[in-house]
Amino acid sequence: MHVLLPDGTRKDLDDGASGAELAAAIGPGLARAALAVKVEGELRDLARPLADGERVEIVTDRSPESLELIRHDTAHVLAAAVLDLYPGTRISIGPPIQDGFYYDFEFPAGVTVSEHDLPALEEGMRRHVRAKEEFTREDVTVDAALERFRGEDQPYKVELIEDLVRDAGVETVSLYTNGPFTDLCRGPHAPTTGRIKAFKLLSLAGAYWR
Incomplete structure (x- = not known):
């Protein structure tokens, strides 16, 4: 070809x-x-x-699309670090935005996270970056994805999949894995977390789902 x-x-x-x-x-x-x-x-x-x-x-990193791509990668690495430090956290969405990236979390009952915790989260993120974890994509059926996220007690992911079925009639969805973390995501991603060069967590904010 x-x-x-x-x-x-x-x-x-x-x-x-x-x-x-x-x-x-x-x-x-x-x-x-x-x-x-x-x-x-x-x-x-x-x-x-x-x-x-x-x-x-x-x-490449000289392309105009590269910054958004790496910011998206970094959001996934943040979610992985949060789940390392706070098992049982429920995750919702984590997109790149104009000035960086964010990820919305529901922390377990009794867990309060403040800006004093950001350095520990950054160090957790750096561990995932140093590991150069591959971003691997898997296309799965809607039923398989729902079973997975229900089993992991991730109701926001379940709701997002149900929205895709209702609004777009999808029969499959894509999942991306880096290290121990798997997320519902349409991608794309860089080959590995090692392509992330620098990041800084700046703030926390409250959020409402929908």
Whole structure:
């Protein structure tokens, strides 16, 4: 098969080659720098297979999309660190935003988190970054995802999946795992948590679900 690069160059690849394999075929430096791919304008994981004839751009830390991608990765790492420190926490959503990222949590009864706890959370996040945990995607049926999150007592994830079924008629959803943490997420993500270079937790705020 072949794909087309932004300058119109045709690149021949094995059938089903991934974005990572495309980057490696272009050069070892690009393979090391690659964070994701943009396929026909859609941002995707490097690991996802490409299709014949697609227009593909390799996303690196110099690309305008890279900051949002890494902020999204960092939100997942924050959630992983919170669950390490506060088992039983219920998680809702954690998107990148214009000035950074956030994640909404419901902490277990009796647990109060303040700004004094942020350094410990940051250190927990750094452990996940140093571990260079792979972000792996799994597409599962709605029933399997509901069973998983009900079993983990994550009612907000259950509600989000039920919304997707009602509003979009989905039959499958995607899950992303880094280290011990698995989240409902459409992605994409960088290859590993090790691509996160710097972050800072600045504040806490109360939130209402919906």
